[in-house]
Amino acid sequence: MVTASEKQVEQFKASPPPILVWDNQQPWQTPRYEVRYFHRRKIEVWHGYVQTKNITGWVSNVRIALFVEKWQRDHGGAPPTNDDILHWMLRDRNEEFDLLSLAESIVKNGVRQPIVVTSAGVLLDGNRRYFAALMKLREAEKNGDKSVLTMVSQLPAYVLSPICSEEDFESVLVEENFVDDCRIEWPNYIKASKVFEAYQELREGDATKTVALTRLTEQFGIKRAHVDRFIKVMNFIQEFHEHHVSEDEETGRRPKEEYEIKWKEQKYFEYFDELSKTKVVKALDANPEFAAKVFDRLYDEEFENFTWIRKLPEIAADTRARDIFMTGTGSKAIKDAMQWVTITGAAKKAMDINDRITSFERFLESLNAHDISTLDPLAVKALEEIAENVARMAKAVSRKR
Numbered sequence: 001m002v003t004a005s006e007k008q009v010e011q012f013k014a015s016p017p018p019i020l021v022w023d024n025q026q027p028w029q030t031p032r033y034e035v036r037y038f039h040r041r042k043i044e045v046w047h048g049y050v051q052t053k054n055i056t057g058w059v060s061n062v063r064i065a066l067f068v069e070k071w072q073r074d075h076g077g078a079p080p081t082n083d084d085i086l087h088w089m090l091r092d093r094n095e096e097f098d099l100l101s102l103a104e105s106i107v108k109n110g111v112r113q114p115i116v117v118t119s120a121g122v123l124l125d126g127n128r129r130y131f132a133a134l135m136k137l138r139e140a141e142k143n144g145d146k147s148v149l150t151m152v153s154q155l156p157a158y159v160l161s162p163i164c165s166e167e168d169f170e171s172v173l174v175e176e177n178f179v180d181d182c183r184i185e186w187p188n189y190i191k192a193s194k195v196f197e198a199y200q201e202l203r204e205g206d207a208t209k210t211v212a213l214t215r216l217t218e219q220f221g222i223k224r225a226h227v228d229r230f231i232k233v234m235n236f237i238q239e240f241h242e243h244h245v246s247e248d249e250e251t252g253r254r255p256k257e258e259y260e261i262k263w264k265e266q267k268y269f270e271y272f273d274e275l276s277k278t279k280v281v282k283a284l285d286a287n288p289e290f291a292a293k294v295f296d297r298l299y300d301e302e303f304e305n306f307t308w309i310r311k312l313p314e315i316a317a318d319t320r321a322r323d324i325f326m327t328g329t330g331s332k333a334i335k336d337a338m339q340w341v342t343i344t345g346a347a348k349k350a351m352d353i354n355d356r357i358t359s360f361e362r363f364l365e366s367l368n369a370h371d372i373s374t375l376d377p378l379a380v381k382a383l384e385e386i387a388e389n390v391a392r393m394a395k396a397v398s399r400k401r
Contacts, residue, residue: 012044012161017119020048020279029154036158039221041171049154050117052137054128057082060121063190064088066266070259086131092188103132107151114156116172123260124172126196130155143263188230189269195220195227196234232276237265240272243295251292256299271298274309283316290316293326298357299349302331314341 016031031048071080077210089097115126133152140148202212216227244256315321315337325337
């Protein structure tokens with residue numbers, strides 16, 4: 001007995017999905033059946049051209065998840081249209097997408113790498129390519145530019161079989177966004193979020209930590225060290241998130257807007273990466289009040305670059321520097337605290353050198369005639385050379401002064 005799924009497969013092999021066929025289609029746009037591998041998974045596809053107007057921008061795309069969440073909150077749960085997403089991607093805040101240069105390249109050279117869509121035309125991969133083409137399509141429609149319309153009205157595409165599973169879709173995403181290529185990959189925050197989400201599911205399914213980490217290295221095709229790093233950072237980001245969604249009557253801290261917190265988490269991923277380093281974690285764990293202030297300053301964008309995070313253990317260990325950090329205002333407080341530990345560190349180093357010299361002097365003075373007479377000739381010669389070198393360097397320094 002032939003199942004419904006088997007009938008769908010046979011139909012898919014026999015004729016291309018309707019989205020790949022339209023009236024007056026050119027011979028070079030004729031679709032063809034292929035079998036492709038996405039992250040070691042065999043997937044049946046048709047390779048051809050899809051009209052840009054028939055593609056649905058993937059609103060579950062992790063690159064735009066925060067925007068979609070905010071849009072639905074502000075519009076009664078309704079999802080954004082393709083044009084709504086395009087408008088947001090073109091805002092200054094989203095230089096990550098860099099649609100303008102890509103759009104110009106598409107007008108000149110076309111889309112070289114096919115996008116990937118479901119049989120219903122929902123975009124799975126090719127977010128930037130699709131929206132760059134849509135931007136030019138809208139401009140060309142407005143200006144009546146037929147030459148541009150020709151370049152962006154249809155896009156090369158792989159259309160997946162209608163019986164593809166969630167696992168198949170996931171394989172496409174991993175192959176196109178984790179595997180190294182010349183494309184602009186997902187930002188580390190997005191990758192880390194995907195890995196962390198998968199990790200939590202495995203752990204909730206009773207997988208041990210070791211088993212979960214092993215499976216994730218296979219699932220995403222990345223090294224164990226990267227998986228460990230992503231999970232550590234995301235755990236830290238969760239702490240940051242919980243800190244800012246909660247209220248603290250004692251300090252007067254009010255809950256922040258969920259969308260803004262998530263935006264900061266994505267924007268400052270590299271800062272959280274530094275925060276998750278062992279020395280920094282120890283410093284924050286030892287002083288929850290200091291850790292809370294770090295989270296507040298990070299949210300308020302007072303760390304001018306992620307290297308400032310590396311100074312936190314020294315600031316936390318120095319009473320005066322910690323005081324400056326806790327009570328000062330804005331970025332200046334962090335700068336002043338860093339400057340203090342730099343100065344005191346240099347002074348401590350100089351004191352250490354002086355202490356060692358004093359100790360060596362006392363050692364020499366403690367030697368009596370008998371001790372010196374028992375010294376090996378090589379040791380005596382070494383002492384003479386040391387004394388001569390120190391005298392020479394001291395004389396050189398005194399001249400400079």
